[in-house]
Amino acid sequence: MARFLLRRLLSALPTLLVIATLAFALLHLTPGGPFDSDRTLVAQIQRAIEARYHLDEPVWRQYLRYLNDLAHGDLGPSFTYRDTSVNQIIAQGLPIDLAIGGCAIGFALLVGGAIGLGAASRPGSLRDRLPMTLAMIGISVPSFVIAPLLILIFAMRLHWLPSGDWVGGSWRHLLLPSLALALPYTAFIARIVRASALDVMGNAHIRTARAKGLGDTAVLLRHALRPTLMPLVSYLGPALASVLTGSIVIEQVFGLPGVGRFFIGGALNRDYTLVMGLTLLYGALIIVGNFVVDLCYAWLDPRVRLNR
Amino acid sequence: MSPEPRHQALLSVRGLGVFRPGPGGEVAALRDIDLDLQPQECLGIVGESGCGKTQLLHALMGLQSGNVRLAGSVRFRGEELLGASAQRLALVRGRRLALVFQDALSALNPYLRIATQMTEGARAQLGLSRRAAWQRAATLLESLQIDAPARRLRQYPHELSGGMRQRVLIAMALMCEPDVLLLDEPTTALDVTVQAQVLAVLRELRARSGVAMIFVTHDLGVLAAIADRVAVMYAGRIVEQAAAAHLYATPRHPYTAGLLHSMPRLDTPLDTRLSTIPGQPPRSGATSTGCAFAPRCPLAHERCTQLPVLRCADNQFPANGTVACHYDGPAQGLREIWP
Structure with a gap:
């Protein structure tokens, strides 16, 4: 187990290096620089700024300098937000994204799982068809449509929840964004769980359990639940990552100071360090997500060995 | 075991039918099954793949899938099981009737240890403690010649060999000391x-x-080694039933004769081709009003468009078995009909 953890940790490093290199190369290949603007600056000032951010050095030196900073856990200073480091931006914005994302995934798991199991218990009934039709709509409608709709209903009409005006720290501000983010995942999870549960209930080993004279509850909990969850686990890894990237849109709609809007702003302003830092952050989150999935698999399924 | 009059069958099946919904109405997977199982008896059921053997075993235990309709009667010691409540069935399953499933790998839950799977039935049915159930499981495994039973119990199904898994399934079925053991192609x-x-x-x-x-298989050779009585199934019906020795010596149904004829023997010359019954069994759902075997039968005759009913094979000795065939000539004649 310890060897597996160590190996996975080490194998994540080259992946991150590749991500960093690609992000660096793409950004420097993109025309325009962080300090190009319509107004032409005095040449002296322009040079002074470039020297401050080491942009006057050859690209390979900048690359090595960046890697060196990375190795020390420093993502560098933001080019656009003066006197702010990328580390600070992430430290401020990420908790908000994690809160929304965590709430969204939690909601999606509980509600989607319950709907899926309910549908599977009576396939073909109204309890199955109605939620599954809604789920199909939920999957198809993008979040930038769902979010304004939610605002329209819950904020503008019913005045139950605020539509934006984030002033820091109120859970009421996080409810609508979490819900908007959660709906497509809820729908997807409901469909996955339904399909999986129906599949598992037809398995031969479920019949064996019933042949022992076990009650429905024992059959469900002891024999059907775990295999039903397996496809969900493999879906959750990528979903965890995409919940965080998906929140970019939600942040914009609800005006939340998460990491996502810096990502867009950074890309538009050629804020090299900010974009590279956030790309690495998302990469790391995906790696962590997949790692957690592997651990869950090994924990749930005795046939999976971690030592390989 | 409670004392029983000798004439009363332990398990008595009358007119059992299994119907599943099909595109053009209900399709019979099994029809007009009559069977009696006496205490301590081993009844063999033989037939081709798809003739309904497994369906029969599942129907006896009430394990058919949801959209299937059953008809007829299944009585265990006089108690009707067909249509019995879930609670009644749960008391019978595993404890009175136990089923050893085909395909031991998929019949075992891959996520649970052997011990969990073997003991849960006995703990629920007999209220055994964890330790007592574990002890019984270990003893059973040992009696089935599995070495290091304590280690096996801690293992998962995928860690055992195929033969061991099959024996685990048999041991699992024996955990509650059932009165009837149903075996679905266990070998x-x-x-x-x-x-x-x-x-x-x-x-x-x-x-x-x-x-x-009740030992279900498609291998007459295996049955010869264990069965007291053999029922031959074809296309969802029983076509012949007789004491094993009798059936092997003088088959009364052309299909049985064909099955016996197609078994390779040690004394046939090496260069002889294996003999087969030409043709295919009818597809499930094919509706014919006559004898289902007629299209493949060398003795097929006009009368075979009428469904043959099970009748005594030998009117002088009714105990010799029953057969569903219109042919009433000498049994010896059936030997020569297959090339």
Whole structure:
């Protein structure tokens, strides 16, 4: 187990290096620089700024300098937000994204799982068809449509929840964004769980359990639940990552100071360090997500060995 | 075991039918099944793949899938099981009737240890403690000649060999000391040596505990080694039923004769081709009003468009068995009909 953890940790490093290199190369290949603007600056000032951010050095030196900073856990200073480091931006914005994302995934798991199991218990009934039709709509409608709709209903009409005006720290501000983010995942999870549960209930080993004279509850909990969850686990890894990237849109709609809007702003302003830092952050989150999935698999399924 | 009048069958099946919904209305997977199982008896059921053998076993235990309709009657010691409540069935399953499933790998839950799967039935049905159930499981595994049972119990199904898994399934079915053991092709997936081992174990079990068995297989050779009585199934019906020795010596149905004829024998010359019954069994759902075997039968005759009913094979000796065939000539004649 310890060897597996160590190996996975080490194998994540080259992946991150590749991500960093690609992000660096793409950004420097993109025309325009962080300090190009319509107004032409005095040449002296322009040079002074470039020297401050080491942009006057050859690209390979900048690359090595960046890697060196990375190795020390420093993502560098933001080019656009003066006197702010990328580390600070992430430290401020990420908790908000994690809160929304965590709430969204939690909601999606509980509600989607319950709907899926309910549908599977009576396939073909109204309890199955109605939620599954809604789920199909939920999957198809993008979040930038769902979010304004939610605002329209819950904020503008019913005045139950605020539509934006984030002033820091109120859970009421996080409810609508979490819900908007959660709906497509809820729908997807409901469909996955339904399909999986129906599949598992037809398995031969479920019949064996019933042949022992076990009650429905024992059959469900002891024999059907775990295999039903397996496809969900493999879906959750990528979903965890995409919940965080998906929140970019939600942040914009609800005006939340998460990491996502810096990502867009950074890309538009050629804020090299900010974009590279956030790309690495998302990469790391995906790696962590997949790692957690592997651990869950090994924990749930005795046939999976971690030592390989 | 409670004392019983000798004439009363342990398990008595009358007119059992299994119908599943099909595109053009209901399709019969099984029809007009009459069977009696006496205490301590081993009844063999033989037939081709798809003739309804497994359906029959599942129907006896009420394990058919949801959209299937059953008809007829299944009585265990006089108690009707067909249409019985879930609570009644739960009391019978595992404890009175226990089923050894085909395909041991998929019949075992891959996520649970052998111990959990073996003991849960006995703990729920007999209220055994964890320790007592574990002890019984270990003893059973040992009696089925599985070495290091304590270690096996801690393992998962994928860590055992095919033969071991099959024996685990048998041991699992024996956990509650059932009155009837239903065996669904318990030796089919095994190689010949393990097959012989499992058969020996089952024979020993019968001698020791006197458990009654219904042994389903497509292998007449296996049945010869264990069955007292054999029922031959074709296309969802029983076409012949007789004492094993009698059936092997003088088959009364052309299909039985064909099955016996197609068995390779040690004394046939090496260059002889194996003999087969030409043609295919009817597809499930094919509706014919006459004898389902007629299209493949060398003795087919106009009267075969009428469905033959099960009748005494030999009017002078009704105990010799029943057959569903219009042919009433001498049984010896059936030997020569297959090339």
